[in-house]
Amino acid sequence: MHDAHKSNLEKGMLFATASQTGDEIRGHIRGSGRFYIAVLEGEIVGVGAVRFQNIDMWFHRGFCADTISVGVKQAYKGLGISKMLYRKLEEAAFEKCDIVIMNTAERNEIMINSRLHDGWIPVDYLSHAGINFYSIMLAKWKYNCPYSSTHCATMFHLRKVRMKLIRDENGNDRLLTTILKRIVSNCPR
Numbered sequence: 001m002h003d004a005h006k007s008n009l010e011k012g013m014l015f016a017t018a019s020q021t022g023d024e025i026r027g028h029i030r031g032s033g034r035f036y037i038a039v040l041e042g043e044i045v046g047v048g049a050v051r052f053q054n055i056d057m058w059f060h061r062g063f064c065a066d067t068i069s070v071g072v073k074q075a076y077k078g079l080g081i082s083k084m085l086y087r088k089l090e091e092a093a094f095e096k097c098d099i100v101i102m103n104t105a106e107r108n109e110i111m112i113n114s115r116l117h118d119g120w121i122p123v124d125y126l127s128h129a130g131i132n133f134y135s136i137m138l139a140k141w142k143y144n145c146p147y148s149s150t151h152c153a154t155m156f157h158l159r160k161v162r163m164k165l166i167r168d169e170n171g172n173d174r175l176l177t178t179i180l181k182r183i184v185s186n187c188p189r
């Protein structure tokens, strides 16, 4: 992962997964998921994993697959390895449920464009403590997305505006959010 993320580091994006080891990825998939490696002439050139969890989001409530830790070694990028990994990840996801999600940096254009090209839909906009960028969540349904494209686009943009108002790209509450939280916590119950 360290080698795969060099290009992101050069662009100033500090992914929490950038220094993950294989054992740590295995820990994240918690037994029920799957961890794939792409091997070329005996060398591991790409990795990717899918895990399963329950989510409670506007577009889905319940069991869901989540693809994580996808990365391809610098020297092997652009050869279709991540597309191949994604085919396996989606297959594994759709064996167990009807929806799969993923998160990536808003500025990770290669990953985002590739997922959009492959039928994934932006559904949420997030900011996490410990990483230095806004993230986009994309989803793909096994069959058709149950919402219209206009509804998804509207919800995504509303979530984006909301997140930009309440939190900065480092996951810190904006001043207004801190003040509002203080007011709420001081309200008599």
Ligand SMILES: CC(C)(COP(=O)(O)OP(=O)(O)OC[C@H]1O[C@@H](n2cnc3c(N)ncnc32)[C@H](O)[C@@H]1OP(=O)(O)O)[C@@H](O)C(=O)NCCC(=O)NCCS
Pocket (backbone or CB within 6 Å): 004, 005, 006, 007, 008, 069, 070, 071, 072, 073, 076, 077, 078, 079, 080, 081, 082, 083, 084, 103, 104, 105, 108, 110, 111, 113, 114, 115, 117, 118
């Ligand atoms: C993002 C990443 C996984 C892509 O892996 P890859 O094996 O090089 O990608 P592929 O060769 O399978 O190409 C996937 C798509 O990206 C496009 N692409 C690949 N390299 C590109 C480049 N340098 N510039 C523009 N587009 C590019 C391909 O044309 C393809 O597009 P399509 O799906 O629309 O046909 C890889 O660049 C990487 O490891 N990045 C760092 C780690 C990372 O960001 N992981 C994702 C965290 S969520």
